[in-house]
Amino acid sequence: MLLDVKNIHKTYQTADGPFEVLRGVDLRLGEGETLALTGESGSGKSTLLHLIGGLDMPDRGAIVINGHDIAGADDAARAAIRRGSVGVVFQQFNLIPSLTVADNIAFQARLADKYDPQWSEALAGTMGLADHLRKYPEQLSGGQQQRVAIARTLAPKPALVLADEPTGNLDEDTARVVMDLMLDLAADTGAGLLMVTHSQALAGRLGRRLHLKAGRIA
Numbered sequence: 001m002l003l004d005v006k007n008i009h010k011t012y013q014t015a016d017g018p019f020e021v022l023r024g025v026d027l028r029l030g031e032g033e034t035l036a037l038t039g040e041s042g043s044g045k046s047t048l049l050h051l052i053g054g055l056d057m058p059d060r061g062a063i064v065i066n067g068h069d070i071a072g073a074d075d076a077a078r079a080a081i082r083r084g085s086v087g088v089v090f091q092q093f094n095l096i097p098s099l100t101v102a103d104n105i106a107f108q109a110r111l112a113d114k115y116d117p118q119w120s121e122a123l124a125g126t127m128g129l130a131d132h133l134r135k136y137p138e139q140l141s142g143g144q145q146q147r148v149a150i151a152r153t154l155a156p157k158p159a160l161v162l163a164d165e166p167t168g169n170l171d172e173d174t175a176r177v178v179m180d181l182m183l184d185l186a187a188d189t190g191a192g193l194l195m196v197t198h199s200q201a202l203a204g205r206l207g208r209r210l211h212l213k214a215g216r217i218a
């Protein structure tokens with residue numbers, strides 16, 4: 001099993017006292033599977049994605065990625081699991097302004113020692129970025145920047161891709177193209193894809209759909 005999330009609990013401390021956002025979440029994702037995570041605003045979708053991505057820690061439960069429990073790992077081990085297996089696409093692109101498009105795409109793959117120039121070039125081509133490789137992020141449109149961010153995530157060929165509304169701020173046509181590319185590329189590399197989305201249409205394009213409600217999978 002690529003991803004096995006078991007009985008995850010998470011409570012935030014707020015000014016009004018503790019707020020239990022996740023109350024025993026279980027989910028599993030196999031290699032090459034695609035899963036949409038839906039739920040009302042505030043239901044904890046982003047929180048869950050952050051926990052799976054090792055960006056925050058649950059209070060209880062296990063998050064096993066390719067046999068490694070990211071929830072029980074210390075900071076260094078968590079970072080190593082993340083670098084080795086997980087790619088994250090958020091709504092904020094977080095491109096590096098001082099690097100060209102080509103270097104932004106290669107950045108995480110180089111960090112993970114998984115840079116494959118041919119694969120990066122192919123990704124840039126598929127993403128429609130071949131003519132923009134020498135440009136800097138500020139010279140690109142929002143949609144182009146998002147495609148750079150997605151290419152950067154896929155460049156190290158992560159086993160697990162986590163995406164939080166990755167097409168949320170793209171126009172409908174660009175969103176459809178980017179979604180096609182992500183699904184194709186996930187299929188090509190055998191990656192598992194877990195995507196948070198508000199869009200029923202988008203959710204319908206993924207293999208399975210889970211709904212988060214009252215802190216649990218409904």
Ligand SMILES: Nc1ncnc2c1ncn2[C@@H]1O[C@H](COP(=O)(O)OP(=O)(O)OP(=O)(O)O)[C@@H](O)[C@H]1O
Pocket residue numbers: 012013014019021039040041042043044045046047048
């Ligand atoms: N660091 C934090 N401290 C306290 N409360 C938080 C924190 N982060 C999130 N929350 C609260 O936890 C709940 C879940 O937030 P989360 O962002 O996971 O929801 P979401 O389902 O992704 O929402 P949306 O669809 O609006 O992005 C919300 O009520 C939010 O206010």
